[in-house]
Amino acid sequence: MTAGETVLEEINCSPIGFVRSPFTRATGTPIQPIGGSDVEATVEILEEYAPGLSDLEGFSHIVLLYHFHHCMTTSLKVKPFLDDVERGVFATRAPVRPNHIGMSVVRLDRIEGGTLHIRDVDIIDGTPVLDIKPHIPRIDCPGKARVGWLEGKEPLVGELRDDGHFLG
Amino acid sequence: MTAGETVLEEINCSPIGFVRSPFTRATGTPIQPIGGSDVEATVEILEEYAPGLSDLEGFSHIVLLYHFHHCMTTSLKVKPFLDDVERGVFATRAPVRPNHIGMSVVRLDRIEGGTLHIRDVDIIDGTPVLDIKPHIPRIDCPGKARVGWLEGKEPLVGELRDDGHFLG
Numbered sequence: 001m002t003a004g005e006t007v008l009e010e011i012n013c014s015p016i017g018f019v020r021s022p023f024t025r026a027t028g029t030p031i032q033p034i035g036g037s038d039v040e041a042t043v044e045i046l047e048e049y050a051p052g053l054s055d056l057e058g059f060s061h062i063v064l065l066y067h068f069h070h071c072m073t074t075s076l077k078v079k080p081f082l083d084d085v086e087r088g089v090f091a092t093r094a095p096v097r098p099n100h101i102g103m104s105v106v107r108l109d110r111i112e113g114g115t116l117h118i119r120d121v122d123i124i125d126g127t128p129v130l131d132i133k134p135h136i137p138r139i140d141c142p143g144k145a146r147v148g149w150l151e152g153k154e155p156l157v158g159e160l161r162d163d164g165h166f167l168g
Numbered sequence: 169m170t171a172g173e174t175v176l177e178e179i180n181c182s183p184i185g186f187v188r189s190p191f192t193r194a195t196g197t198p199i200q201p202i203g204g205s206d207v208e209a210t211v212e213i214l215e216e217y218a219p220g221l222s223d224l225e226g227f228s229h230i231v232l233l234y235h236f237h238h239c240m241t242t243s244l245k246v247k248p249f250l251d252d253v254e255r256g257v258f259a260t261r262a263p264v265r266p267n268h269i270g271m272s273v274v275r276l277d278r279i280e281g282g283t284l285h286i287r288d289v290d291i292i293d294g295t296p297v298l299d300i301k302p303h304i305p306r307i308d309c310p311g312k313a314r315v316g317w318l319e320g321k322e323p324l325v326g327e328l329r330d331d332g333h334f335l336g
Binding site for chain 1: 298
């Protein structure tokens with residue numbers, strides 16, 4: 001398609017805070033939250049945004065959207081961690097995607113001031129956070145889903161660690 | 169917290185495509201995908217990004233990240249559709265959040281070239297799409313979750329329509 005009448009504007013985002021986690025580089029970091037089971041970390045929300053956190057503590061899980069700030073390249077075809085075949089990047093969770101936005105559902109333990117104590121973390125220290133949403137199973141989990149090339153490989157997701165092969 | 173040693177950079181995003189849906193304005197649009205059950209729409213991916221779509225068709229559900237482009241304001245406290253009490257914006261899915269990024273899990277029917285045919289849509293026509301990820305229940309659905317202020321109100325999510333009250 002062409003953009004037609006739609007204006008192709010740039011969309012500017014600013015961090016609302018930063019992740020503080022034990023993972024200081026991509027290599028060795030779990031590749032998904034279930035691989036980071038029980039790893040504790042925090043999200044430090046900038047003071048100006050802290051009032052937006054009220055009522056969030058009632059949710060046991062939250063969705064973090066963040067910037068893959070260690071990733072400098074974009075590839076439309078990638079070899080995912082769980083496969084030897086090249087896949088379209090939108091059929092994977094690889095960081096080398098356009099816009100470099102990552103998403104993780106993590107467990108929320110508690111909130112102290114502007115600090116979220118979270119678990120099950122697969123996110124590198126210093127990662128800029130763009131948004132926090134409550135995880136709502138009725139909305140986010142439509143039930144039985146086909147998982148394409150991941151069929152039968154899903155159980156392995158928790159076993160793997162980042163080998164740094166997406167670092168550009 | 170203060171940003172400390174972390175550089176507060178702007179993060180620039182560009183649309184990878186646009187939603188074409190029957191909803192031309194916020195008012196009347198379902199407030200979540202389950203309210204848009206069986207509503208058909210498309211995502212038209214820009215030609216340059218289409219190679220990234222390969223292997224996506226095997227997934228029955230996808231996560232769309234998009235820009236709430238009709239929303240011009242940010243509020244840290246909002247009255248959600250399902251409540252009469254003001255809540256922190258990060259404890260809601262309201263569009264008036266910092267960075268105005270929306271997230272919907274939708275059903276993927278099929279892909280033709282750069283066009284994704286999707287269902288269960290709650291997204292306004294012309295919405296710029298920032299990312300597409302495969303929905304992977306093992307990663308995205310951690311099981312039983314507490315839903316805070318939404319407890320007992322979740323079943324109503326599908327009934328409601330946008331009344332335009334977040335339009336700034």
